[in-house]
Amino acid sequence: MIDLTPSSWLTQRFGTDSPRWRLPPDSNALYLSDADDRMIVAIALSNAQAEDVRKLEGSTATVAIETQLEGIPLGLILIGRRTDHDEWRGVATWCNDTAAVRREMERGLNFSEQVISEVSSLIVIVDDQGNIKRFNRECERLSGKTEAEVMGKNALELFFSAEESEKIRANLTTFFRSMHSWETERHILTKDGPRLIWWRNRLVRNATVDQWFLVCSGTDITEQRRAQARLEEQASTDSTTGLPNRHAIQSIINLAVATRPVKPFDLLFLDLDNFKNINDHYGHAIGDLLIARVGQALREQIGPGDVLARFGGDEFLLLLYDATPEKTASVCRQIRTLMETPFTLQHIQVYSGCSIGVASFPADGESLSELVRNADTAMYAAKAANKGGVMHFSREMNNHLQESMWLDGGLRQALQEGQFSLHYQPQVCLRSRRATSVEALIRWQSSERGMVPPLSFIRYAEDSGLIKPIGRWVIREAMAQARRWSSLPQPLRISVNLSARQLGDPELLSDFMAAMQQHGFKRSPLDIELTESCIASDEGRTIEIMSALRALGVNIHLDDFGTGYSSLSQLTRLPLQVIKMDQSFIRAIPADARSMALLRSMVAVAQQLDFQIVAEGVETDSQLDFISEIGVDLAQGYHFARPMPADQLEQWLQQHGKP
Amino acid sequence: MTDAFHKDCQIFTEAGHTSQLTAYYESSRRIVWLMMHTHPRPSFNPALLDDVEAVFRAVRDSKLPIDFFISGSTVPHMYNTGGDLSLFSQAIRQRQRAVLSSYATRCIDILCHLDGGFGRNVITLALVEGSALGGGFEAALAHHFLLAQRDAKMGFPEISFNLFPGMGAYSFVGRKAGQRVAEQLIASGEAPRAPWHHEVGLADQLFEPGEGVMAARTFIDTLQPRLNGIRAMLRTRHRVFPIHREELMDITQDWVDTALSVEDKDIAYMERLVQLQNKRARA
CATH class of the missing domain: 3.30.450 (Beta-Lactamase)
Known part of the structure; x- marks a missing residue:
């Protein structure tokens, strides 16, 4: 021993x-x-x-x-x-x-202890009852309690609400039994209120005391979560209206289409009719204000379960759950009524109607993209048909859409590849029976479809804005033709058609003048044909441009007279020289006596007002006789000639040069 | 003192109401604590004898498991000053032999209980944190183990009034430390400090001031794992160094005779000591 x-x-x-x-x-x-x-x-x-x-x-x-x-x-x-x-x-x-x-031994131990103490994670070690065995410095900092204070006390009672602690107690038992590690997010109570902690929990056996302990290492993710939430809110809310934004409504629609069993709903695509004008005219501040006010007003119209979102620009999406045709119709009526009343924005009264397209789930599409696209298509159809209108999506609209898409590509290609040409239809002086002028009409020879009639593409060109470059091409081409024809014994004036959109193009005048200059004209050989609708939209500005063109030597023709609402007396305010009677009056000859009487008196008045008068669509002798009789100055129509390419016209002139 | 006690110390209610002491029961270690707060003087007055007897009866009869008994005092710097000098001087003056005899017998019985482990194998410890004089020291010596604070004084001052410590002093000191030490203490009347007693074998363990309770528990905790062997050792101690009640009673009768034969000057000194003790107690 x-x-x-x-x-x-x-x-x-x-x-x-x-x-x-x-x-x-x-x-x-x-x-x-x-x-x-x-x-x-x-x-x-x-x-x-x-x-x-x-x-x-x-x-x-x-x-x-x-x-x-x-x-x-x-x-x-x-x-x-x-x-x-x-x-x-x-x-x-x-x-x-x-x-x-x-x-050495002490140093090693002290070092690992120090690491636990000083590591920037929260580290708590508890036994199977939740009694605290370790509580590192980071825990002290966050909780405001010292390790000495909490040692041996129950973590569940100290740091969790009664409700949470009940849940955790149950978990603890399970996990100590199953010996699994796990991760969880829990709110803990601290001196600064509850904090959200992401815990990684691992069971570790302490050989010293032969006992299993739960080592919890935590990260405070409160701020991260708050930032995330802020970002998510910002990311899903439109700042102008406070409504859900495009991203948010897309998520909502995705959710709605994924719901099983399928629950039908209607998706309304709203687009303000007048927003672009308001934005251009009053500036973006007023534009944004209008969007905000419209958003607010729309929100008041919808039911608590339905969702209104700003889709972008002047577009809103409205999701109507449990939609019936009656409910949707009623909501559309309310919205239209609402949008008919003016909004007062900083003392400015603004009218902005809206057009609505409706697509129903699941009939009109089963996915987010399909539904939105179809509602959008329906909205365009509504706008095209009648501003302020409502249209429910139909499959035909998609055909229209496809057509538009083809036209868009085709027209651009036509401009680039020179697929356009001008045909000319002579206008014959009824007194001299000689052609003194021609109307230039555009023709499109598509590489895919052959000759495409103007009626099939002019409308789209107008809507898409492609009419501007096309119009510029027409002016330049007509100008070039005029130069070629300037050597003819009797020079022809060429009239070209100008749409409202072209008339509003601020570059119209400079383009026109550049074309004149390019072909050496001091006075314009071209005349302009306008419709009544051009003049109606902004009379002051139209007069300004007409006068400027007039100064360049352009005669202004009023096309299709008699179809609109302008009266002859109104026309006196405009610098017009020529009035073209609409074809419908000519076609009425000789059967419709009333139309003929109307035509007669209109011509009489026009003569009094010093307008030159052109009759379009003259096809028969009787029509020619009548218009000659009532004093029409010029006539145009198949009776004389169809529109034709320049070279053919030259031949025609040679044959019909003299009556 | 209560503050120092463990949370599982409760009042030892079996002893009934006591005025000169408080008894506790510490369940985790199976200890009965007898803590004296004797007044007016910290001596073995009849009231303290009553209380001690009550506690002892309760320890003997209690159904609670009791492995250890510890006596101590909550009077600062004082374990016990011993016999009731006031009672002695009066009885001597009035020649009351029966009073002295009865008092002495009660004390002997108390010593026998402590020495005998209350007949139930209880190990007894004296926790001496202050002076233990005369009968107080005798009582402390009657425990199986004596734990003393380093600055505590222990001795038999009886010789100063021409008497001797007649309630077990010679018997206990003689057996533990031998005849020479017993007679040196009794004859000189000196009260050395505890390290001396530790040296000669009268104190089993010393502790620093204020560490009494901790020391007592530590002592007990170190005994616990070997309790069986320790108890056998104590039984052997009794067999080898037996202290019989007859021996103590015989010496006590001599003490009564000796007391009755002290001179007037000695009684006067006893009375002066009482006044001094009273004065100290009041202070």
Whole structure:
């Protein structure tokens, strides 16, 4: 026995040279025991030694003590810490005199303890009841509680609401049984209110005390989540109207189409009719204000379950759940009534009607993109048919759409590849029976479809704005033709048609003048044909442009007179020279006496007002006789000639040059 | 003192109402604590004897598991000053042999209970945090183990009034430390500090001031794992160094005779000591 080394003595007593140790709070007796707590020895520590051991707070650390057991001097290193409020526990290991070894050991342990303490994650270690065994510095900072304060207390009671703690308690039991690691997000109560923590939880066995503990390492994701939420809100809300934005309504529609069983709904595509003009005229500030006010007004019209969103620009989407034709019709009526009343924006009264296209789920499309596209198509159809109207989507509209798409590509290609040409229809002076002027009419020889009639593409060119480049081409081409014809014994004036859109083109005048200059004209050989609708939209500006053209030597023709609402007296305010009677009056000859009477008196008045008068669509002798009789100046129609290419016209002139 | 107690210390209610002491039961360690707060003087007055007897009866009869008994005092710097000098001087002046005899018998019975472990194998500890003089020291010596605060004074001052400590002093000190030490203490009347007693074998363990309760628990905790062996050792102690009640009673009868034969100057000194103790108690 005397020769026993401390190591072999410990092994003899405890079956290991690293017995467990335990120090109670109210006595300085250090218990040493074997792994099963069967072999227990108690050593009385001095006060100073016991104090050193009690300094082992939350962190695992070491204390070296010199004592003796049964007469054998024993240097022990106690590794451990306070396990809960009332006790210190750990593993004892003997040390020989090699102080360096002891220092190394302490340093290693202290280092790992320091890492746990100082790491920027939250680290809490709890037992299967949720009692706190470790609580690192980051936890102290966040919670406002010290490790010493919370040691041994129940984490669930300290940091969670009653409701959460109930859930967690159940989880704890499950996880300690299943031994799985898991991750979770939980709100914990701190001195600054609840914080959202992302916890990674792992069960770890502490061999020192032969017990499983839950090591929870957490990251405070409160701010991250708040930022995310802010971003999501910003990302899903339109800042002008406060309505859900395009992104948000798309998500909502995606959800609605994915709902099973299928629940029908109607998607309304709303587009303001007048927004572009308002924006151009009053500026974007008023434009935005209008959008905001419209959004607000629309929101008041819809039911609590329905969704209104700003889709972009002046477009709104309205999702009507449980839609019936009656409900949708009623909502559309309300919206139209609403949009008929003016909005007062900073003392400016603005009218902006809207056109509505309706697509029904699932009949008119089963996906987000299909529904939106079809509602959009229906809206365009509504706008085209009648501004302020409502249209329900139909498959035919898609054909129309496809046609538009073909036209768009085709017209651009036509401009680039020179597929357009001008045909000319002579206008014959009824007194001299000689052609004095021609009307230039555009023809399109498509590489795909052959000759495309103007009626099939002019409308689209107008709507798409392609009419501007096409119009410029017409002017330049007619100008070039006029130059070629300028050597004819009797020069011909060429009239070209100008749409409202072209008339509004600020570059019209400069383009016109450039074309004149290019072909060496000081006075314009071209005349312009306008329709009544051109004049109606903005009379002041139209007069301005007409006068400028007039100054260049252009005669202005009013086309299709009699179909609109302008009266002859109104026309006196305009710098017009020629009035072209609409074909419908000519066609009425000789059957419709009333139309003929009307034509007669119109011509009489026009003569009085000093307008030259042209009759279009003259096809028969009787028509020619009548218009000659009532004093029409010029006639144009198949009776004389169809529109034809320039070279053919030249031949025609040679044959019909003289009456 | 209560603050220092463990949370599972409760009042030992079996002892009934006591005025000179408070008894506690510490369930985790199975300890009965008898903490004296004797007044007006911290001596073995008849009221304290009543209380101690009540606690002892309760310990003997209690159904609670009791492994240890600890006596101590909550009077600062004082375990016990011993015999009731006021009672002694009066009885001597009035030649009341029966009073002295009865008092002495009660004290002997108390010592026998402590020495005998209340007949139920209880290990007894004296926790001496202050002076233990005369009968107070005798009582402390009657416990199986004596734990003493380093600055505590222990001795037998009876010789100063020409008497001797007749309630177990010679018997206990003689057996623990030998004849020479017993007679040195009794004859000189000196009260050395505790390290001396530890040296000669009268104190089993020393502790620093203020660490008494902790020391007592530590002592007990270190005994716990070897309780079986320790109890056998104590039984052997009794067999090898038996202290019989007859021996103590015989010496006590001599003490009564000796008391009745002290001179007037000695009684006067006793009375002066009482006044001094009273003065101290008031201060």
